[in-house]
Amino acid sequence: MKTKSLNTAMAAVAAVPMALIAGLAQAGPRYTDWSVAVPVAEVNSTAADGCPIESRDGLSLYIASMRTGTLGGNDIWAADRASRKDPFGEPQNLGAPVNSEANDFCPTPIQGSYLLFVSERPGPETCGAGPGLGDIYMIRRNAAFGWGEPIHLGCIENGTGPNSAGAEFSPSLVELKGGVYLYFSSTASGNHDIYRSKQIGYGKFGPPSPVTELNTEFDDRMPNVSRDGLEIVFSSTRPTDAKGAASFGSFDVFYASRTSTREPFSAPINLGAGINTAGSETRSTISWDRKRLYFGRDGEIQSASRRRLPGT
Numbered sequence: 001m002k003t004k005s006l007n008t009a010m011a012a013v014a015a016v017p018m019a020l021i022a023g024l025a026q027a028g029p030r031y032t033d034w035s036v037a038v039p040v041a042e043v044n045s046t047a048a049d050g051c052p053i054e055s056r057d058g059l060s061l062y063i064a065s066m067r068t069g070t071l072g073g074n075d076i077w078a079a080d081r082a083s084r085k086d087p088f089g090e091p092q093n094l095g096a097p098v099n100s101e102a103n104d105f106c107p108t109p110i111q112g113s114y115l116l117f118v119s120e121r122p123g124p125e126t127c128g129a130g131p132g133l134g135d136i137y138m139i140r141r142n143a144a145f146g147w148g149e150p151i152h153l154g155c156i157e158n159g160t161g162p163n164s165a166g167a168e169f170s171p172s173l174v175e176l177k178g179g180v181y182l183y184f185s186s187t188a189s190g191n192h193d194i195y196r197s198k199q200i201g202y203g204k205f206g207p208p209s210p211v212t213e214l215n216t217e218f219d220d221r222m223p224n225v226s227r228d229g230l231e232i233v234f235s236s237t238r239p240t241d242a243k244g245a246a247s248f249g250s251f252d253v254f255y256a257s258r259t260s261t262r263e264p265f266s267a268p269i270n271l272g273a274g275i276n277t278a279g280s281e282t283r284s285t286i287s288w289d290r291k292r293l294y295f296g297r298d299g300e301i302q303s304a305s306r307r308r309l310p311g312t
Contacts, residue, residue, distance in 0.1 A: 028230045029312040034293055034304040036274040042087045043079045043301050050296030051170075052303075053224070053285040055109045058084040061091075061294070062115075063301060064105035069093050072101040076117055098139055098147055105134070106170045106222070106283065113141045116171040116182075119150070127155035128165040135163040136171050136184060138203070153205060156188060162197040162208045164188035170222035170283055176229045176261040183211070185221040185234070192219040194234060213264040214256060221251075224285040229261040233284040233293070234268075242267030252276040253284045253295055275304060 043049065043061060051064035061079045069075075076098055079088035098104065100121040108116040118134040129135050137150040154161020162168070166187035173182050180199040185192055186208070193215040195208035214220060216238050223234040235251040253275050256265035270276060277297065284295035293304045 028228050029290075030309045031290065031306045032309065034271060034275060034306050037293075037295070037297075037302040037304040040088065040294070040301040040303050042089070043091050048074075048299035049301050050299065051106050051283045052294035052296065052301045053108055053283075054287045054292065054294065056111070056288045058287060058289065058292075060109070061088050061301075062107040062109060063091060064107065065091065067091075071096060071099045072103065074103040074105045075099040076104050076107045076115075078107075094147070097150055102129075103131070103134065108171050108173065110173050113143070115139050115141070116173065118168055118171070123152070125152040125154075127157060127163045133165070133167050134169065136168050136182075151203070153182075156207060159207070160204075162186075162195070162205045166190075167192075170224065170234075172224045172285075174225045174227070174229045178262070182208075183223045183225050183232070184208075185223060191215075191217065192221045194220050194223045211265070213266075214268060219251070222283045224283075226286045226290055227288055230259070231255070231257045231286060231290070232265055233271075233286060233295075235282045235284065235295075236268070241270040243269055245270050245272075248273065248276040249278045249280055251280045251282050253281045253293075275302075 045067040047065060047067040049063055049065045053062050059081055063077050064074050065077050066074050076094045077091035079091040081088045102119060102121040104117060104119045106118040110116060116138055119137055120129050120131060120134045122129055126135050136153045139150045140148050153163055156164045162182060164186055169185045171182055171184045182197045182205055185194050194211045196211055197205040197208040200206045218236060218238040220236045223232055225232050233253055233255050236254050237251055239247055247270055253271045254268040255271050256268040258265050279298040282296045284293060286293055291305055295302055
């Protein structure tokens with residue numbers, strides 16, 4: 001299957017409304033602690049399921065799954081519901097060209113019927129994609145004609161984008177006061193770290209820079225930034241958090257915040273026993289309304305919730 005190169009697709013991407021929401025310069029609302037996580041039973045299967053993320057309206061849950069019906073190994077699926085109070089329906093495979101014979105995962109729906117995702121599919125525009133070496137793509141769904149062709153976001157090595165000859169994971173797009181930024185994780189340095197890349201126009205992203213306050217010598221991956229840019233969750237194998245609390249398993253979900261998008265994030269803390277276990281918790285995401293947290297645990301989708309505190 002062919003994918004459009006970034007250069008040939010630039011005119012189309014120029015019209016993409018990349019911003020998710022105007023960035024905030026001051027502290028946002030405050031919330032309760034997250035509840036104890038529970039399985040999202042209606043979307044889980046006997047196969048490996050992960051990479052959950054809600055659509056902006058909360059009516060769809062995108063996941064990656066190896067369940068029966070995939071085009072290759074890991075495919076991207078979506079489950080819908082009538083309201084945020086209802087359970088999700090049965091996940092449906094998004095089909096080609098979103099999915100391919102290779103592994104396709106880490107879906108991230110953004111404004112304008114666009115979807116960011118990671119794929120290990122081969123192609124002349126990739127940065128060395130293959131098993132374990134995914135690149136970030138963008139694709140748009142047209143209501144009348146369905147999905148268009150995937151657009152590769154370009155490579156560090158030739159100065160065209162944020163992807164590398166290593167492995168990229170979990171794109172998260174947010175508009176801040178100073179511009180639109182793509183957060184993601186990558187093994188570009190040889191270690192798995194969290195990066196951000198600034199949009200420089202027409203859907204193009206500049207060279208990524210590490211988010212140093214979040215990274216360690218351990219594996220730090222799969223970031224997701226809240227809609228206002230003030231909160232971030234990610235997975236890490238670090239043995240302790242900033243408060244000295246010990247981790248629970250191989251990968252735990254960590255959290256950091258800031259009172260202004262002009263500031264660095266706080267020292268990350270472990271989200272604790274209500275979220276993390278002796279298992280592996282990966283690809284956590286915060287819903288658009290900031291009230292639900294999703295993540296994968298050992299091949300199963302989990303969810304927790306919180307309430308906004310009155311007067312904030």
